[in-house]
Amino acid sequence: MHAETSIPVSADAVAHSQRVSAFLQLQIENAGGWIPFSQWMHHALYAPGLGYYAAGSTKLAERPDVLARAPAGDFVTAPQLTSLFGYTLANQVAEILRQTGTLNVLEFGAGSGALAQDLLTALDTLGIRVQYQILEVSADLKARQKQLLAPWQGQVSWLDDRPAAFAGCVVANEVLDAMPAELFAWSHDHQVMQRGVRWDGRQFQWQDRPAAQVALALAQAAAARMPALPGYQSEINLQAEAWVRDLGTWLTHGAALLIDYGFPRHEFYHPQRHRGTMMCHIQHRAHDDAFLVPGLQDITTHVDFTAIADAALAGGMNVLGYTSQARFLINAGLPGQLERLTGQDARQTAQTQAAVHKLVSEAEMGELFKVMMIGRDVDPPLLGFAQGDRRGSL
Template sequence: MAHSQRVSAFLHQQIAKAGGWIPFSEWMHHVLYAPGLGYYAAGNTKLADSQANATTHLSGDFVTAPQLTPLFGQTLTRQIAEVLKQTNTAHVLEFGAGSGALAQDILEALDAQGLIVDYFILEVSADLKHRQQERLSRWGTRVQWLERAPEHFAGCVVANEVLDAMPVEVFRWTEEGALQLRGVKSTASRNTASGSAASESLAQDFMFEDRPASDTLTHVMQNRMPALPDYRSEINLQAEAWINNLGAWLTRGAALLIDYGFPRHEYYHPQRHRGTLMCHIQHRAHDDVFLAPGLQDITAHVDFTAVAHAAQTAGLDVLGYTSQARFLLNAGLADILAAYAPESEQLRAQTNGAVQKLISEAEMGELFKVIALGRGVVDPLIGFVRGDRRGSL
């Protein structure tokens, strides 16, 4: 809580400097990425530490697919290997590598196939980068960390749960059909209590305030959805810019983007009138974005139609789009599971449970989607041979 109070003090300073109000995208950027303070920039533990025990030892705030079981990475590697062979390249670039579990599983699986690659990681979190370096040290200089995206890259790009953590703009349609941009301001009277009372006041330090959106943003949203009265949601312009940049430096190969989200007609569905913002802290999910700044993750679901349109505008091909369950089954998860020889029946049961979570429609199987964007790659890829949903975008 002491750390969160320091983050709150920093946020109050930023709001004051801006004249008393900042767009939510700026707030989200600060609470996640402010140097030494933000959720991903400070030293708090974010992810479970062990794949084998990720479902029972709930350290950190959330569990990603690579933390559940190495079979996720092994299956994904089949798709990566196809891209590398098609493009005659030996380079993999992962954005936001988390604990390094996915990189480890991919490298081990590629090595087993005799595909010796150079593995690049672009990681914004200093403490996660340190965990990755320790975990991947046995590959030596074959694993390299980048400070920024490359100028040119040929190979396979992997981004698992990256787009959802990019700061989003939040908007609201008024009863009169005008678009309002949601921002954050400090509350008029700040609670200065200390101790346990201070922790209760953390969520009371900030509040939303709406202001008229720019003509540009209004035009964009008018082309994406009807003006539904009191409808609140998000637009991830940073993710669209990221895709545009991808088109500038990916000279040959494919990017596999895995995240939770929907095509646009589902994203801006009338029943989803409160948007998709979600917070995670100590394996609890909620929607209070002002709770304990700096101590919780904040995410928004992905508009995959926007991703596809940005890719096409950037000159990339949309090579496939489907659910995580269908992608993993297409890529051979069932065969990998059948060949799996665990050390104990307990580990087999844990692995079966993890695989079920990956593919179940009630768990990650349907909510998470996989989209492949690329250049110079033959369509269809193995992960999309059945159940391709590009038509829904």
């Protein structure tokens, strides 16, 4: 049991977290006593063999019992909830493949491999035999994906780096939120402060430094994107924006389907959201203490979809559609997928219904999660955005 949180953590897990903590202390020491939060988040999540995504914890719950009180893992994502999510996405992927005349799908950050499995299954049913590539930064998750996707050998392959050129459909579900973000705070004298981490010999502590001296891009972005509200804290995900701009250099023809929790800029930097959106997830509990049990918990920030749209335009791509997850799934054919419930027993039907409710309910994932498509030489309107396209809100 972890004393401060009453989150039950095994002795092995505590020992692992201590190793991650020692590694983070070393990074801070090597950098002269302070690192920006983005670096902290990067190491805590991705340090080889240590970080949350790079070591062997369960992380994503396997097809959790949605009706149970204590599912395994730390959080659930849409593909983990029900196959109907991937089966529905397949209709949108198929439309992009038809428009580009290709059979290429490239998934970033495939987690357990569940979405790949469901997309491959549904596309197969549609008579589309795709070449499915995965780019996954976590060696641990890559091993899990290889196990799950063994039956698709020959159709699935893994990349170590993004391709030099790609035509087809790119998919990234909950990947932008897992990219390390910069944290900033407006000081009382209207300066943008970069939030960073120091070690006081006993624990990690927040320490803010004027961003103009060390992180000019952050200072300029914060000043351009929101009014100076003294004490206001939030995030800017420069890495996610760079990832999108870079996509514009190698996506020669096609579109990327980006699904994540987030908002347009005016909602992201709403005056009432003065503590930002950074969240940690452990054993299905959410909190905002990034320094708790390093390596044992996920750390995420919400997505500023206006920044993603701007980055797409800067990368020479178009924004092809933007809407809520609920609207996207309904447009893309989720209601038709429910026919698959026939033949399930009563418990399975209740499970699937509960999962679908979670996907589309405004109080759950339906409204907080958004879907954006960006790309090149693809003609809207696209299936998933046929009704309720909110590009005007960005």
